[in-house]
Amino acid sequence: MLKHRLIPNVIVNNGSVVQSINFKHTNIIGNAITAVDFFNSWAVDEIIVLDVSRHTDYRTKFHKIVEGLSKRCFIPLTVGGWIKDVKEIQQFLTEGADKVSINTEAVNNPDFIAESSKIFGSQCIVVSIDVRKSISNQYEVFIDRGRKSTGFHPIEWVKKVQELGAGEILLTSIDNDGTGKGYDLELVRQVAESVSIPVISFGGVGEWQHLVDGIKIGKADAVSAANIFHYTEHSTYNAKEYMVKAGLNVRMPTFYRLPTPRKPKYNEIY
Amino acid sequence: MGNVRSILNAFDLLGEQVEITDSPAKLSSAEAIILPGVGAFSDGMKNLRQKDLIKVLKREVIDKKKPYLGICLGLEFLAEKSFEGGEHEGFGWLKGTVMRIKPSDLSLKIPHMGWNDTMILKNAGLLKDIKNPTFYFLHSYYLKVDDTERDIITSVCNYGGTSITATLQKDNIYAVQFHPEKSQSDGIKLLKNFIEDIRK
Numbered sequence: 228m229l230k231h232r233l234i235p236n237v238i239v240n241n242g243s244v245v246q247s248i249n250f251k252h253t254n255i256i257g258n259a260i261t262a263v264d265f266f267n268s269w270a271v272d273e274i275i276v277l278d279v280s281r282h283t284d285y286r287t288k289f290h291k292i293v294e295g296l297s298k299r300c301f302i303p304l305t306v307g308g309w310i311k312d313v314k315e316i317q318q319f320l321t322e323g324a325d326k327v328s329i330n331t332e333a334v335n336n337p338d339f340i341a342e343s344s345k346i347f348g349s350q351c352i353v354v355s356i357d358v359r360k361s362i363s364n365q366y367e368v369f370i371d372r373g374r375k376s377t378g379f380h381p382i383e384w385v386k387k388v389q390e391l392g393a394g395e396i397l398l399t400s401i402d403n404d405g406t407g408k409g410y411d412l413e414l415v416r417q418v419a420e421s422v423s424i425p426v427i428s429f430g431g432v433g434e435w436q437h438l439v440d441g442i443k444i445g446k447a448d449a450v451s452a453a454n455i456f457h458y459t460e461h462s463t464y465n466a467k468e469y470m471v472k473a474g475l476n477v478r479m480p481t482f483y484r485l486p487t488p489r490k491p492k493y494n495e496i497y
Numbered sequence: 498m499g500n501v502r503s504i505l506n507a508f509d510l511l512g513e514q515v516e517i518t519d520s521p522a523k524l525s526s527a528e529a530i531i532l533p534g535v536g537a538f539s540d541g542m543k544n545l546r547q548k549d550l551i552k553v554l555k556r557e558v559i560d561k562k563k564p565y566l567g568i569c570l571g572l573e574f575l576a577e578k579s580f581e582g583g584e585h586e587g588f589g590w591l592k593g594t595v596m597r598i599k600p601s602d603l604s605l606k607i608p609h610m611g612w613n614d615t616m617i618l619k620n621a622g623l624l625k626d627i628k629n630p631t632f633y634f635l636h637s638y639y640l641k642v643d644d645t646e647r648d649i650i651t652s653v654c655n656y657g658g659t660s661i662t663a664t665l666q667k668d669n670i671y672a673v674q675f676h677p678e679k680s681q682s683d684g685i686k687l688l689k690n691f692i693e694d695i696r697k
Contacts, residue, residue: 228613228614229609229610229611229612229613229656230611230612230613230631232611232612270681272612297502297503297506298506298509299506301503301506301507301510301678301679301680301681301684301685302633302679302680302681303633303679320500321502322502323500323502323503323506324500325500325503325679350608350610350635423606424606425606425611478612478631479631481682
């Protein structure tokens with residue numbers, strides 16, 4: 228049986244890894260290469276890197292980061308943030324990404340999902356959906372990194388993107404992001420049950436049980452988190468161990484030392 | 498997936514020189530040939546045929562016994578034929594056909610994508626010193642090896658009742674269905690085993 232996946236999410240703002248709370252980017256945590264080296268040494272199953280910079284000045288730097296990461300990332304790598312055209316998808320893939328995540332442009336131009344999944348295959352196209360709950364307790368999809376409302380309910384939007392050819396959904400609760408109170412499980416379950424493509428739950432993990440809840444209660448295929456991994460020692464190892472003990476079908480936690488590509492000493496791997 | 502860059506990165510990590518080429522002269526002078534696959538079977542075969550590489554590969558791998566490592570589509574090409582989008586001829590270096598995965602459990606999705614357990618049948622060659630591995634798969638078709646040649650299969654992966662040929666070895670021909678370059682420690686170890694095995 229396929230394993231449930233644990234996916235660290237690395238949020239990059241102006242070239243540095245940052246903490247995100249309700250989509251506001253606060254503390255600078257460090258550089259992306261160090262973060263990914265760290266995650267890659269433990270049994271995480273995939274890595275997502277999102278550029279949330281508002282200044283386009285940092286885009287070239289972000290591409291350099293992706294290229295640097297792919298040299299040290301021997302698990303699938305998903306890259307996202309402000310992707311608007313096929314040309315840039317191609318560029319990320321050439322730099323070593325395996326999948327791309329599309330958000331704002333998917334809403335502005337839904338044909339982009341169809342076009343890109345036709346060219347690169349559905350397995351390459353992750354549609355990222357950011358959801359906020361209104362005062363009247365209604366779920367709504369937001370774009371432009373949480374700034375712009377769309378009027379779409381996540382259920383109708385997710386069905387639409389599946390039909391257009393999306394291969395996977397990265398579902399984020401803006402309200403829970405950075406709060407540590409856990410996923411919005413009601414939202415996750417509603418979305419996961421309305422599509423057949425895999426759903427990655429993101430936003431709000433404050434303890435390992437939240438990861439388990441995302442899969443067991445939320446019915447997500449994969450669970451993702453960001454802040455908690457940066458602030459907890461041996462974090463991804465412990466998270467995996469917790470998931471195994473909770474009876475989830477996941478890859479076992481292991482540690483392996485990754486030699487840096489600059490000085491390859493492959494005997495250190497084992 | 499099937500990103501050639503990732504394969505270069507993985508061999509780079511192992512300190513090995515790998516070059517992307519379609520030059521017959523380079524294929525002829527190389528120590529080993531790695532054929533990763535991207536896309537559809539028929540497109541891949543068409544490209545190889547147009548570049549006149551099939552006979553070069555046959556000369557190097559079959560006649561001169563040069564080590565070959567097929568990854569994903571590079572494994573499927575070994576078959577006599579594939580039923581992906583019609584019926585297409587493969588290299589025919591082993592007896593088998595490429596079929597669409599049909600899980601008996603209808604809730605299982607195609608493509609078969611993600612980390613899956615792989616059962617080792619022969620703990621040697623590519624799989625030396627690897628125990629209970631989990632590899633990253635991404636494919637909709639699989640190689641069904643003919644019963645008369647089943648002993649070339651070195652590991653299998655069960656996906657919804659379909660026994661997928663995960664790795665095989667036939668003399669100097671090595672092949673894997675999954676993506677070792679994306680399978681972290683087990684995958685890197687497998688690539689290292691390939692290098693060590695061909696230099697034994």
